[in-house]
Amino acid sequence: KAGVTQTPRYLIKTRGQQVTLSCSPISGHRSVSWYQQTPGQGLQFLFEYFSETQRNKGNFPGRFSGRQFSNSRSEMNVSTLELGDSALYLCASSLATGASTDTQYFGPGTRLTVL
Amino acid sequence: DAKTTQPNSMESNEEEPVHLPCNHSTISGTDYIHWYRQLPSQGPEYVIHGLTSNVNNRMASLAIAEDRKSSTLILHRATLRDAAVYYCILRDGALGYSGGGADGLTFGKGTHLIIQP
Numbered sequence: 001k002a003g004v005t006q007t008p009r010y011l012i013k014t015r016g017q018q019v020t021l022s023c024s025p026i027s028g029h030r031s032v033s034w035y036q037q038t039p040g041q042g043l044q045f046l047f048e049y050f051s052e053t054q055r056n057k058g059n060f061p062g063r064f065s066g067r068q069f070s071n072s073r074s075e076m077n078v079s080t081l082e083l084g085d086s087a088l089y090l091c092a093s094s095l096a097t098g099a100s101t102d103t104q105y106f107g108p109g110t111r112l113t114v115l
Numbered sequence: 116d117a118k119t120t121q122p123n124s125m126e127s128n129e130e131e132p133v134h135l136p137c138n139h140s141t142i143s144g145t146d147y148i149h150w151y152r153q154l155p156s157q158g159p160e161y162v163i164h165g166l167t168s169n170v171n172n173r174m175a176s177l178a179i180a181e182d183r184k185s186s187t188l189i190l191h192r193a194t195l196r197d198a199a200v201y202y203c204i205l206r207d208g209a210l211g212y213s214g215g216g217a218d219g220l221t222f223g224k225g226t227h228l229i230i231q232p
Binding site for chain 2: 004033035042043044045046047048056058090092101102103104105106107108109
């Protein structure tokens, strides 16, 4: 079974631009979560989607948004990019069978650099 | 949210057992203990999880203290490939998928495990 795939793997943008990142979950997984990883803040939860609905959101500004399609694929968008948005963006998928035992499977991430 | 405390780094020799500690003194009765690790240049990967009893799988063992205020991830025979950052995470088992929403994983700083050949 193929793992979580993320595209693109690397991206360079300039301040003020917007960017869209894509995530394809493992087949059969209904939940997709997004995380931001930076050297200073570590791994931080952005948001989680299930059945095309955002169920939970981390503490990030409204410039960060996402959506999920009917095939469970997900995209996240960052508008008006700032230098501090440079990070590794990770996507994780899960079966969503129960929060206590649900295992999240992570993709390799998209490395975003904002100049 | 209940928090976890882990040492910043640990060093071990190849082919020796490794015990990675995690303190979670404010753990609630419904919190599950999850461990993930992140190898260099990769996304995190699931290692093991448990509630009260010790757990074993092909990757590792999880030993949970009787009062559940601490736990230890045990790698029985470390290899160079086990060099990674290990994260101990609590997940509230009371959260379900019936409309109450699900939380994301709350990662701390983790323990950077160094394996010496």
